[in-house]
Amino acid sequence: MKQFEANFDGLVGPTHNYAGLSFGNVASYSNAAQASNPKAAAKQGLQKAKALADLGMVQGVLAPQERPDLCTLRRIGFSGSDAEVLQKAAKQAPALLNACCSASSMWTANAATVSPSADTRDGKVHFTPANLVDKLHRSIEPLTTGNILKATFNNDRHFKHHLHLPEHANFGDEGAANHTRLCSDYGKAGVELFVYGQSATNPNAPKPVKYPARQTLEASQAVARLHQLEDESCVFMQQNPDVIDQGVFHNDVIAVGNQNVLFYHEQAFLDTESKFAEIRRKMNAEMHFIKVSTAQVSIDDAVRSYLFNTQIITLPNGEMAIVAPTDCQENPAVFAYLNELTTLGTPIKQVKYFDVKQSMQNGGGPACLRLRVAMNELEVAAVNQNTLMNDMLFGRLNTWVEKHYRDRLTVADLADPQLITESRTALDELTQILKLGSVYQFQK
Numbered sequence: 001m002k003q004f005e006a007n008f009d010g011l012v013g014p015t016h017n018y019a020g021l022s023f024g025n026v027a028s029y030s031n032a033a034q035a036s037n038p039k040a041a042a043k044q045g046l047q048k049a050k051a052l053a054d055l056g057m058v059q060g061v062l063a064p065q066e067r068p069d070l071c072t073l074r075r076i077g078f079s080g081s082d083a084e085v086l087q088k089a090a091k092q093a094p095a096l097l098n099a100c101c102s103a104s105s106m107w108t109a110n111a112a113t114v115s116p117s118a119d120t121r122d123g124k125v126h127f128t129p130a131n132l133v134d135k136l137h138r139s140i141e142p143l144t145t146g147n148i149l150k151a152t153f154n155n156d157r158h159f160k161h162h163l164h165l166p167e168h169a170n171f172g173d174e175g176a177a178n179h180t181r182l183c184s185d186y187g188k189a190g191v192e193l194f195v196y197g198q199s200a201t202n203p204n205a206p207k208p209v210k211y212p213a214r215q216t217l218e219a220s221q222a223v224a225r226l227h228q229l230e231d232e233s234c235v236f237m238q239q240n241p242d243v244i245d246q247g248v249f250h251n252d253v254i255a256v257g258n259q260n261v262l263f264y265h266e267q268a269f270l271d272t273e274s275k276f277a278e279i280r281r282k283m284n285a286e287m288h289f290i291k292v293s294t295a296q297v298s299i300d301d302a303v304r305s306y307l308f309n310t311q312i313i314t315l316p317n318g319e320m321a322i323v324a325p326t327d328c329q330e331n332p333a334v335f336a337y338l339n340e341l342t343t344l345g346t347p348i349k350q351v352k353y354f355d356v357k358q359s360m361q362n363g364g365g366p367a368c369l370r371l372r373v374a375m376n377e378l379e380v381a382a383v384n385q386n387t388l389m390n391d392m393l394f395g396r397l398n399t400w401v402e403k404h405y406r407d408r409l410t411v412a413d414l415a416d417p418q419l420i421t422e423s424r425t426a427l428d429e430l431t432q433i434l435k436l437g438s439v440y441q442f443q444k
């Protein structure tokens with residue numbers, strides 16, 4: 001049976017903006033209060049998704065969330081008509097309004113953790129939405145994420161959907177951004193590498209001092225249990241707290257894997273050698289650990305360029321390519337490194353650059369924009385086919401963006417009640433294009 005790794009990219013929502021909401025995420029903080037361009041952001045995302053589909057990859061899309069999130073605003077005491085709720089929040093608590101308007105669900109690497117059927121005891125593909133409790137604006141995502149995942153992977157025979165973990169800091173979970181599945185072949189049992197920032201229950205364990213560690217060991221262990229993974233196929237590794245303090249808020253800002261390749265910065269982890277030995281033993285197949293040293297690329301350059309927030313994909317001809325943001329071309333050290341990488345005799349043979357600057361300005365590179373789901377051909381056939389990228393869907397989604405999205409949005413515009421109508425009209429039409437049914441509160 002054929003095996004694939006599908007990428008499901010998050011569609012950028014109509015309220016994409018720069019509100020500086022993510023403490024510890026350098027780009028989010030430094031671009032706070034700039035004007036955004038939601039239309040350009042959505043189109044950049046679509047271009048990348050379509051280009052991967054054109055390369056022969058299985059590529060899907062995940063719907064964005066309803067924003068402004070009026071349910072949350074009402075839950076915290078703002079009342080009246082929709083327009084009144086928005087205006088009261090803008091006046092009394094603008095920070096809360098901003099949190100309820102973020103388009104952050106576009107970064108689907110944080111939507112969920114996914115374990116393919118080859119790894120799980122019941123032979124199903126398991127999904128656990130991330131609770132994202134570390135950031136208020138992201139903590140309001142998981143229930144709707146669950147609805148969207150269920151409407152996209154809508155077949156109980158093949159797909160098992162779990163509820164997100166308890167909403168407490170001890171279970172801080174950021175999904176696939178801190179999870180990498182290593183394998184010799186997508187359809188064969190692999191090793192699931194869970195990277196955490198701190199242990200919530202061990203006060204003596206190392207942790208960052210300046211910025212938050214968003215993922216806990218306890219959350220990663222809970223997801224592994226839910227997904228029915230064997231101990232022998234899991235490795236739990238700690239992120240180096242020093243790099244979290246330099247802006248590496250998720251592991252996918254400092255390491256990325258694909259099949260038997262792990263591409264990483266030498267400062268990414270703690271206990272690197274002993275953990276790599278554990279991976280080698282549990283893999284029972286050849287592994288390529290591609291190390292980038294600080295002398296080659298500094299942490300600062302890695303964070304600015306998002307060298308590691310790249311996608312490593314296996315093309316239909318079996319070669320690997322790296323999908324990088326154009327920001328990597330603009331950074332001399334990183335560009336030089338990438339030019340050299342393809343000549344080093346590793347499985348990575350090509351680099352493909354994409355302009356995703358609208359997303360990068362909030363700290364989301366190519367890898368943040370996609371959720372990986374390894375599937376066999378029966379499972380791909382069981383996915384909601386209307387969410388899979390092809391010429392027709394690409395055309396329809398571009399027309400949809402053109403019709404509904406603004407080309408300029410500032411934080412002040414978030415108080416505009418017209419944005420509620422625009423956003424709902426767009427999302428209602430989208431659920432028809434993707435045939436998702438009713439996944440949003442305003443549709444219930």
Ligand SMILES: NCCC[C@H](NC(=O)CCC(=O)O)C(=O)O
Pocket residue numbers: 017018019020021022025028029102104107109110135138177249250362363364365368
């Ligand atoms: N995987 C990339 C996630 C980026 C995301 N940024 C944001 O939410 C920034 C939103 C803002 O500042 O308006 C985050 O930090 O979780």
